[in-house]
Amino acid sequence: MKLMQSGLAALMLISASTAALADEVKVAVAANFTAPMKLIAEAFNQDTGHTAEVAFGATGKFYAQIKNGAPFEVLLSADDATPAKLEAEGMTKTGSSFTYAIGTLVLWSADPDLIKDGPKVLGRNQFRKLAIANPKTAPYGAAAMEVLKGLSIDQMITPKLVQGENIAQTYQFISTGNAELGFVALSQVFKDGRIGEGSAWIVPADMHKPIRQDAVILKNGENNAAATALMDYLKGDKAKEIIRSFGYAIP
Incomplete structure (x- = not known):
């Protein structure tokens, strides 16, 4: 009986520790990436305990909102220019951007x-x-x-x-x-x-500039463990499999 109680207490302690470590990240996501991101956010929560609070919309509008103080911590852009522009303006965690998908x-x-x-x-x-x-x-x-x-x-x-x-x-x-x-x-x-x-x-890819979609950690998320975890998760095999299943290419 004591052994069972001891095991239960240990399990509760582990659960409590995991909950304490879990965090939430506010993510602005390009509208074209809505369907895959919903699946990725669900898998991210299950696999890490972190929660992604996601908003979908136009990249240009997100840029304006971020500049006006919107509390987003990660941006999944529909291009690579917007994250680069935000980084040049000191609005991101330096060196955090990467291409998560190439759109078609x-x-x-x-x-x-x-x-x-x-x-x-x-x-x-x-x-x-x-x-x-x-x-x-x-x-x-x-x-x-x-x-x-x-x-x-x-x-x-x-x-x-x-x-x-x-x-x-x-x-x-x-x-x-x-x-x-x-x-x-x-x-x-x-x-x-x-x-x-x-x-x-x-449309053949050579008929327009490549639609390289970059993700970046914004200044608000610089010290948020969930923001870093999400970026790492997007680079993992499970997220890449989901991304490819929706017709995107991976660099």
Whole structure:
């Protein structure tokens, strides 16, 4: 009986110690990374005891919020420029940034018959609206504009463009039929190793600048063990497996 009580007390002490060591980290995450981050945050909690409190949105808006004192401790950006800019401005833990994923742009329609011959559907111009994320605040939107300019159809298409605040809203425009097609992140339509629904053209990587997505610890998280743990976790095999499963490349 005493042995059982002793073992129970030891177990409770270990649990208490683990709880004491566990911490929370506030994370700003690019909207295109919503689905994989939800799975990573859950696995991170199970494997480390730490909790990631996650907000999803446009990278450009997160930059403005961070500059205005938002309490985020880690940023998972949709580009590599924003973390570099924040580091240059003294807003990050020096040397903490790294590329956690390389994104893929896709022209997608909820209509399974609309996109049958790649970008030719754009040249035919037989649609009402084409959705893209705001190119001023969302890297996937900027990449979409590069593609349109590269195809020499940007001026023709511009009157038909509808801009989402971020890539999540852009996907919503297309999925609800408010726009017949548009440019989104492959991760939003990629399931079980293929395009889940609708029709799509995966944009060749050489048609736009690489969408290198960098993570960085912000000044608020410099001394937060959970922030450091999350960055380490993103570099681990379990997180990488989740990231690849959504169609991202790993550097």
